Amino acid sequence: MGVPAFFRWLSRKYPSIIVHCVEEKGRECNGVRVPVDTTKPNPNEVEFDNLYLDMNGIIHPCTHPEDKPAPKNEDEMMVAIFEYIDRLFNIVRPRRVLYMAIDGVAPRAKMNQQRSRRFRASKEGVELTEEKNRMREEVIQRGGYLPPEEIKERFDSNCITPGTEFMDNLARCLRYYVADRLSNDPGWKNVVVFLSDASVPGEGEHKIMDFIRRQRAQPNHDPNTHHCLCGADADLIMLGLATHEPNFTIIREEFKPNKPRPCALCGQMGHDIKECQGVAREKQGQHDEFADAMPVAEQEFIFIRLCVLREYLARELTMASLPFPFDFERSIDDWVFMCFFVGNDFLPHLPSLEIREGAIDRLVNIYKDVVHKTGGYLTQNGYVNLERVEMIMQAVGVAEDNIFKKRKEDDENFKRRNKEKRKRMKAEQQGPAYLTSGQFAPQALGRRDRPEPVQNARHQAYGMRMQSAEQHNKDAAQSLKSMMRNGGRSSAGVSDGPDSRGAKRKAEDSDSEPEPEDNVRLWEEGWKQRYYKTKFDVDVSDEGFRKKVVRSYVEGLCWVLRYYYQGCASWKWYFPFHYAPFASDFKDIKEMFSDFEKDTKPFKPLEQLMGVFPAASGNFLPPSWRNLMMSAESSIIDFYPDDFAIDLNGKKYAWQGESLFLNKRTDDITTRSARLELYFTSLRRNSLGSDVLFLGKSHPLFDFIHELYRTETREGTVVPAELCHGIQGTLTLDEDPILPDETVKSPIPMLRDISHNSSINVKFKDPQFTEGFVFKAVLLPGAKMPNKVLKPEDFERGNRGSWRPQLGFNPNRQQAHLDQSGFRRILNHLFCSSSHGLNRNQQFGGQYSNAPPPSSYNQGSYSRPAHSAGHQQFQRKTPPPAP
């Protein structure tokens, strides 16, 4: 679920699920980097067994980062990826398994989204360049200065799609990386590494789920394995809950919305391309010594503890006096199911359910109301009970009218507040520090508004003094706030005379701010007709068409749930419309769905490429196929429009709009491209690969695998469960294996070959089950639930002293504690830097308040010398006792 709103909502409602990571940083000693010893206990005071990496969440930020300069070439990208994995490994320190999964070909249902993202990306790229050129000219005409345009090759992130050469290279580099770490890093010594590259079909996170699901279903699985899954998608939370493993943690980068980004034109922070004025760059620091430092701290990581989320949900979902016994595990499944209504990658969300409007709470309430009538749960093991779902939908449908009205109201309020806020912000706006203000503010030539003569000199002088003091203060803090402030206009301060205000007003109350016209007007009578008319271009009387949409949506709900609980039910299924029906349209849905087509096969990587790429990314394909995307003679030309409409109605951001050209198609792309199969089969890149298992010499399974190679066992061999923490699967020999004591060539020029390799690899296949096997969504016998974290609801104060909230993983962790001198130091430090400036004397008149302020720029961790672990150290260690 690419909905950031979901995670935001979750972390606000259930704050205790989040634990900040403690990360031990590598140190530098005389210019030599000393790596962190990951064999030591985990500083987070918890030990993880398995770490799963959804690699696409790593590849994207490493290849085209948003907050730092992009890597120059592919080799640097690979190294960035390696470093990122090292960092995660250091934080999580898995003891048994490291599973790396790169997205392979996705089910057809997902390809819709991929396709629209890629088309959108390429269209936006073109538009950005156009906009840039236009603005550049405008700024230069106005006499602004812009740094010369850098000519650099834009990395087309579209190449992160299975089947491209880039992905093939990446897989090779990762093999090298794993072999290197297994041979050289003691922390990796006993870890089994699985690498599932882009040639293995399935989305990364779902390949991981499949692995967990299949391991759970075999008898040797350790029910108390502690899983840690890395990835930022909100649906990982759903997937984690769906496993019903008691110890499941998700690690992701801390969510920081609205990170400041440099202007695409002049490269300065504080404004975006539209507001670029081409003013000279402001000095960073007194002598411009921080010019290259990006004012953003390194991304930190957070853990999301699903066992705590389960505690929260238990409180919310537990219902008394049910006509049937309450089963918490099944109510979790129902909760996961209901979250799909609000948004997922495969279906558009229902128009009446917006996560920002508390849609999930609404659903949970309805669910609890209706469950008495339904007489049971909505789902079981990933299969949906449609009759009961209909009752929920009808209950939502009743409220639909009011929801739309309320939304309009809220929207209007929001706009009004925003307008006021913008006004306020504008009043505070300031130009760069070197701009003079007041009477001496620069004025454009030939304008009517001449500077006001000074009316009250003392007042004016005071104002300017205050302003410069404040400016100084801000410099000192160099807070993010001031970075985000829109640099630019200079008319702030006392000089805001009547004249300049007049000029400003004119620009402001341009009654325009044209929004895309909303023809649907969901808040007005007759919304249903208008919705179907504008979105589907059919009349509301066309009952048959509406039924078709509902049927597809119902199929979709069944498909998605099955995908999460049992794996991909059909590689071919997809939702063929752009929009969802209304909740009130879900009538008589019980008969609408029976089962999916059996034995569908995943696509070939190059079929997927043809399916999701716009013609502009055709350079990743051989020339003959590229031609199919452009020529008027091509028989699949209809899949490659070079421009398309985007529906912005009711969507706040452009990216949320729908790309309208999609899935206009029944005989889908593959039947067409079946004729191209001839070409497709020729390439290795196009074949389906297999998961690969790696391990090092000291692992108990090592000799077993080595023996397989020595005896050249051709058929698959089952992993002896006792050698590998109960992990099962089938091993087959790799055609081009990494073998101990054979040199592993480095695919990256700047890294060395591994001459003393002590790792080995072999193909791995998950345990197979008979067809029709249903993976049970239950707690396994023998699973021990982790300790409760939340404050018990019946907690009484006098009972056991006051409640102490748990901050990390360990309930008994040693609290850090400061002695007197420590407090003094902190107070000193804090108050000095905050009161330095104008109100120093008013606030804290203590004897230390005259101490010099700390150097103004060592606040963010970006300028820290490498040896400090900062506050982390400080949390863990108790300082020496007071003298």
Next chain:
Amino acid sequence: MSGVRCGDDVSDYLRQNPQLAQWVESFRGYCESNKQWSARREFILRNMEAFPTVKPGTSSSSLDKLLSLSMVWANHVFLGCSYPQAVMDKIKKMGEGIAVQDPPVHKTTKDGIMSRGKRSATDEGDADSCVKRAKAAPNELNAAWNMTQKSGPPPQAPAEHQPFFNRLYKAVAWKLVSAGGFGPNLDHFEILRSCVESCKQTLTCVFVPLKDIAGLPAGRTQKDGHVCEIRCQMVYMGTGYGRDESAAKAMASKEALKVFQGRKVTVKICRRRYKGRDVEDLVLLDELPRSQGFPPALSYPFQDEQLEHTSS
């Protein structure tokens, strides 16, 4: 009405050929509505002769091509997609004569997003974006494309430009007040220019020597002199004649300022002549009824490939 008739023709035809009907029906998409399907069906049937190897009941690569082009056409008309020029030309020809009742109007992102920002007014101002606009125009036009309308400003253009001209109206009014009212002894161009620039826009002046204008009334004797046309944000404001370019410009500005003497100004789409053809143009009007038509246009910023295509 013609659309209905055509549709009827098609269904009559299909009733007489049930086998063909069945065959064609197999190409219908699951998510295609009746309206879209009947249009696409007509497209397929009409163009079958052009693909002689297409035989009902058999599949072939030329059938694939025809189906693909029919999808291109439908995506274009109903979803607002555009394709490489060669493909567009082809389907345009193939789709001639098929009338679609009120096809949906789509905006491409350019119009959708760009017009949201504060800059909407500046967007179309400079010549640079005129070019861009002309490029963007085909898409939105094509989306609303039917056989009657060949080119011209997009239907939403007047509404987009109106706020700017409201501001300009205020600016001009104040400027004239401070200059002592509208009259013959003003520097009209200077007034117009400063007002437009105070609204952060620029004027576009096009000059054409009189002798280059074809089709002047025969009785006219003057052969020298220049004609000037003033536009702002592509909206036509006025035309003027003078001995030299600056005189022509002054005259055109005076004409333009006259429009601002009413209670308000309105941007409208009007028909006028351009190079001997009738075209739709964006024009700034006062609320008074006009006694005469507009002078022929000297420039036409909404020109697109279609127009050129037909003219060449």
